[in-house]
Amino acid sequence: xFHPRPPISPLEHSSFQACGGVRLRLVPTPLCNxxxxxxxxxxxxxxVVGISYRGIASSTVVEVFGRTxxxxxxxxxxxxxxxxxxxxxxxxxxxxxxxxIERLRGVRHVVDVQGPVEKQTEQGxxxxxxxxxxxxxxxxxxxxxxxxxWLTHSSDIVFGQxxxxxxxxxxxxxxxxxxxxxxPEAAARMGIEPPLEEDEELLLAGASGRYxxxxxxxxxxxxxxxxxxxxxxxxxxxxxxxxxxxHGTVLCAAAVLRTKDGDIEATFTGTEKEIIGDFIDFVRExxxxxxxxxxxxxxxxxxxxxxIEAMPAKERxxxxxxxxxxxxxxxxxxxxxxRWWRCTGRVIMDAWWEARMALRPERESLSxxxxxxxxxxxxxRKMDVDAxxxxxxxxxxxxVVLEYCLQDAKLPLDILDAIAAQRRSESLGAVAKVPLETxxxxxxxxxxxxxxxxxxxxxxxxxxRTKGQRSSESTEGGYVHDVKMGLSTWIVVLDFKSMYPxxxxxxxxxxxxxxxxxxxxxxxxxxGAMFVDKKERLGLIPQILTDLMESRDFHKEQMRLAEKDENxxxxxxxxRLQESVKILMNSFYGVLASSFYRFTHPDxxxxxxxWARRKVRDIIMQLTAxxxxxxxxxxxxxxxxxxxxxxxxxxxxxxxxDLEIWEEARRxxxxxxxxxxxxxxxxxxxxxxxxxxxxxxxxGAKKRYVGRVVYPQFETxxxxxxxxxxxxxxxxxxxxxxMFEHLLDDKLEMAIELALxxxxxxxxxxxxxxxxxxxRSCKGRVDKNNGNIDFTKDYVNPASLAHVQTAMKRIExxxxxxPGMKVSWxxxxxxxxxxxxxxxxxxxxGGEPPEPDYSFYTRRLATALGxxxxxxxxxxxxxxxxxxxxxxxxxxx
DNA sequence: AACTGTGGCAAGTAGT
DNA sequence: ACTACTTGCCACAGTT
Numbered sequence: 001x002f003h004p005r006p007p008i009s010p011l012e013h014s015s016f017q018a019c020g021g022v023r024l025r026l027v028p029t030p031l032c033n034x035x036x037x038x039x040x041x042x043x044x045x046x047x048v049v050g051i052s053y054r055g056i057a058s059s060t061v062v063e064v065f066g067r068t069x070x071x072x073x074x075x076x077x078x079x080x081x082x083x084x085x086x087x088x089x090x091x092x093x094x095x096x097x098x099x100x101i102e103r104l105r106g107v108r109h110v111v112d113v114q115g116p117v118e119k120q121t122e123q124g125x126x127x128x129x130x131x132x133x134x135x136x137x138x139x140x141x142x143x144x145x146x147x148x149x150w151l152t153h154s155s156d157i158v159f160g161q162x163x164x165x166x167x168x169x170x171x172x173x174x175x176x177x178x179x180x181x182x183x184p185e186a187a188a189r190m191g192i193e194p195p196l197e198e199d200e201e202l203l204l205a206g207a208s209g210r211y212x213x214x215x216x217x218x219x220x221x222x223x224x225x226x227x228x229x230x231x232x233x234x235x236x237x238x239x240x241x242x243x244x245x246x247h248g249t250v251l252c253a254a255a256v257l258r259t260k261d262g263d264i265e266a267t268f269t270g271t272e273k274e275i276i277g278d279f280i281d282f283v284r285e286x287x288x289x290x291x292x293x294x295x296x297x298x299x300x301x302x303x304x305x306x307x308i309e310a311m312p313a314k315e316r317x318x319x320x321x322x323x324x325x326x327x328x329x330x331x332x333x334x335x336x337x338x339r340w341w342r343c344t345g346r347v348i349m350d351a352w353w354e355a356r357m358a359l360r361p362e363r364e365s366l367s368x369x370x371x372x373x374x375x376x377x378x379x380x381r382k383m384d385v386d387a388x389x390x391x392x393x394x395x396x397x398x399x400v401v402l403e404y405c406l407q408d409a410k411l412p413l414d415i416l417d418a419i420a421a422q423r424r425s426e427s428l429g430a431v432a433k434v435p436l437e438t439x440x441x442x443x444x445x446x447x448x449x450x451x452x453x454x455x456x457x458x459x460x461x462x463x464x465r466t467k468g469q470r471s472s473e474s475t476e477g478g479y480v481h482d483v484k485m486g487l488s489t490w491i492v493v494l495d496f497k498s499m500y501p502x503x504x505x506x507x508x509x510x511x512x513x514x515x516x517x518x519x520x521x522x523x524x525x526x527x528g529a530m531f532v533d534k535k536e537r538l539g540l541i542p543q544i545l546t547d548l549m550e551s552r553d554f555h556k557e558q559m560r561l562a563e564k565d566e567n568x569x570x571x572x573x574x575x576r577l578q579e580s581v582k583i584l585m586n587s588f589y590g591v592l593a594s595s596f597y598r599f600t601h602p603d604x605x606x607x608x609x610x611w612a613r614r615k616v617r618d619i620i621m622q623l624t625a626x627x628x629x630x631x632x633x634x635x636x637x638x639x640x641x642x643x644x645x646x647x648x649x650x651x652x653x654x655x656x657x658d659l660e661i662w663e664e665a666r667r668x669x670x671x672x673x674x675x676x677x678x679x680x681x682x683x684x685x686x687x688x689x690x691x692x693x694x695x696x697x698x699x700g701a702k703k704r705y706v707g708r709v710v711y712p713q714f715e716t717x718x719x720x721x722x723x724x725x726x727x728x729x730x731x732x733x734x735x736x737x738x739m740f741e742h743l744l745d746d747k748l749e750m751a752i753e754l755a756l757x758x759x760x761x762x763x764x765x766x767x768x769x770x771x772x773x774x775x776r777s778c779k780g781r782v783d784k785n786n787g788n789i790d791f792t793k794d795y796v797n798p799a800s801l802a803h804v805q806t807a808m809k810r811i812e813x814x815x816x817x818x819p820g821m822k823v824s825w826x827x828x829x830x831x832x833x834x835x836x837x838x839x840x841x842x843x844x845x846g847g848e849p850p851e852p853d854y855s856f857y858t859r860r861l862a863t864a865l866g867x868x869x870x871x872x873x874x875x876x877x878x879x880x881x882x883x884x885x886x887x888x889x890x891x892x893x
Numbered sequence: 894a895a896c897t898g899t900g901g902c903a904a905g906t907a908g909t
Numbered sequence: 910a911c912t913a914c915t916t917g918c919c920a921c922a923g924t925t
Binding site for chain 1: 910911912913914915916917918919920
């Protein structure tokens with residue numbers, strides 16, 4: 001049983017007219033001459049959640065699933081799209097006789113051949129024909145049957161994406177069309193009578209049965225257009241199942257739908273079939289854009305699939321969670337080969353995965369992540385249901401379990417809201433011009449394809465296929481300068497602005513501009529790779545990156561304006577957009593350096609990094625030559641010591657007199673940074689003064705340093721060291737964090753004191769075992785047949801690894817383990833080989849923590865702290881002993 | 894029997 | 910999407 005949906009408050013009619021409103025007209029239909037059907041012209045702004053398509057007779061209807069700016073769910077049935085691919089003759093340009101084209105027309109499933117059009121191919125300009133085929137799935141078949149006689153282009157683009165590419169649309173689209181069906185509530189909201197819902201009408205529109213959306217609109221390709229991004233009132237449904245440990249059956253379930261108007265909660269009880277059936281009904285009725293839950297990818301969705309599979313064939317339910325008619329098989333979520341579940345018309349977004357990516361928590365249990373995000377609210381959440389005794393709990397107090405289940409359904413929504421996961425994805429989709437689904441679950445290559453393919457096709461450049469194999473050779477990457485060991489004071493950090501994108505723009509780096517002809521080359525990389533001049537041909541990638549840079553500047557400007565107006569909403573909106581642009585720009589280098597991307601060549605990635613290394617090394621050499629000291633550098637950043645006659649102590653002093661000296665040093669540091677940035681910036685490359693530090697410390701290892709930033713704002717940065725890592729143990733991170741603060745204040749004695757005291761306490765076991773928990777992610781493969789986990793595919797010697805040992809012990813004790821999840825343990829005996837560890841389960845099942853091997857932890861902590869203190873003459877051994885082994889040699893150091 | 898050094902595996906981070 | 914780099918542990922070989 002579930003609570004019914006409360007009525008939706010009617011919207012004001014005027015707000016709907018902003019985008020054209022609703023027109024009514026009476027027209028005779030061709031199907032039934034004597035009946036006059038009402039046909040309603042409608043104009044909508046839609047955020048595209050997902051795109052699919054269906055073949056109808058000899059044409060294809062594209063289904064665009066989304067949410068309107070007014071908050072209604074909609075499926076737009078777009079007519080007039082025809083699947084196609086392009087062909088050209090292999091080899092150098094040559095004449096093609098008409099008979100050859102006629103043969104092409106005769107190929108099975110080919111509907112039409114058009115052209116030729118002169119296009120740029122890998123072998124120069126060539127005539128290219130466009131071959132239209134019956135259905136999208138015929139594209140690969142025709143492609144393969146033409147193998148050898150023709151080269152094919154644009155022949156592996158998924159048809160759903162085709163709509164956005166051909167019409168140059170993004171996530172937010174304007175739609176004009178005919179309203180052919182609406183739920184009574186939706187009609188009421190729009191202030192109209194719902195249209196007649198006759199089967200013929202839906203069939204005419206290319207639908208079979210009822211889509212679960214509020215509106216069904218029929219449209220034509222010509223009636224879709226690009227619109228500016230808006231914040232869509234997306235809806236999210238979260239759910240949680242409680243299952244029997246003994247039988248694996250579903251005991252109860254809960255779901256919460258979150259809209260901009262609030263939450264609707266539902267709980268499900270009864271027989272397993274009733275629970276699952278009612279849950280499916282609730283999903284279809286509430287028609288959310290996003291389905292979420294905690295670890296649904298690896299738990300709840302597989303459980304639903306398995307339990308339905310276990311039902312007798314006759315009365316088996318359909319797991320129709322998708323936005324398609326009930327009898328349409330595409331409604332069932334599937335995860336074919338991919339790590340992600342897909343479900344037609346909706347996005348499946350696992351709050352576990354999103355939280356993991358956004359927060360990088362040390363432990364990943366729902367309770368730990370909630371604690372992290374909502375420390376105050378967690379008081380309310382009573383952990384009084386013992387999940388390891390679920391069957392008994394359900395027997396004894398079902399209402400408590402149901403309440404617990406509802407809580408667990410609701411938390412994922414709060415988590416996603418707290419990290420703004422949906423909004424971020426919407427922004428990324430708007431920038432990469434892909435549906436929400438691709439923004440959430442797609443790969444970077446899909447986002448970049450979306451921009452690159454559409455520009456190539458507009459620029460009369462053929463689109464190559466994604467390459468099959470990966471080469472064994474890897475490209476040399478960025479340059480990392482040796483870091484000076486110890487404490488340095490008064491440092492400026494200079495950064496190249498968007499270094500790799502700038503290089504790509506400056507040197508016109510693109511697969512379409514690369515050349516082997518030395519006469520044509522105007523850009524020669526340090527590796528010898530050559531690229532033509534911009535005037536000869538402007539590369540696709542430089543064009544896109546230039547646009548992206550401009551759009552980032554635009555959104556940053558809008559942020560400034562919003563800030564001035566104190567419009568937080570607008571500020572956050574543009575901040576997300578500029579952030580998405582940045583993410584996208586930085587992804588370009590990655591796909592270009594990958595060997596299987598369609599628009600790349602091994603020269604590209606190698607040239608970019610080679611130019612970058614040269615640029616950074618040149619500046620380091622010049623700085624060194626002029627007497628400045630370079631402390632560190634990684635890829636695009638340079639840390640330079642500010643030249644000063646006398647270096648004031650780094651800590652901001654309380655005394656007036658000293659404070660003035662300190663402030664003066666800070667001012668001269670800023671001036672020096674700005675001066676360097678200006679001197680080393682040319683038109684093509686921008687070196688920016690990014691940060692000013694009073695103190696910088698490293699023990700001498702690259703990518704590991706801490707710094708006290710005093711410009712542009714005050715903060716402490718820690719890079720690479722244990723406090724940044726999720727696989728250390730808490731006391732290690734906490735101690736180092738405080739020690740770093742002391743070091744940066746130039747309070748060496750306090751840092752050493754803390755190290756000695758913490759090690760002493762640990763040696764005598766005077767610490768909370770919680771501070772000794774180590775967590776790491778663990779791989780493994782699930783055996784399809786028996787559900788067992790196989791570790792041997794991922795690990796050479798699984799049993800010798802502490803995290804695998806922990807995972808195995810969890811499984812032994814009947815606890816969940818899903819490949820990729822983090823497991824937590826305490827080392828109980830390090831004298832054995834491999835060391836003995838015990839899972840730490842206090843958060844999950846309660847009980848006593850395992851007895852730690854304190855001597856192991858003492859040694860590990862001493863090693864970590866000793867690395868730092870060794871810069872000041874205290875080795876790890878000295879820290880454990882509690883005294884420094886002073887020798888003549890150590891004094892000389 | 895207890896160290897010490899080394900190569901290999903694995904995870905995680907810093908940077909794009 | 911990519912490379913550079915550090916660290917921890919194990920297995921093994923070679924000392925002390």
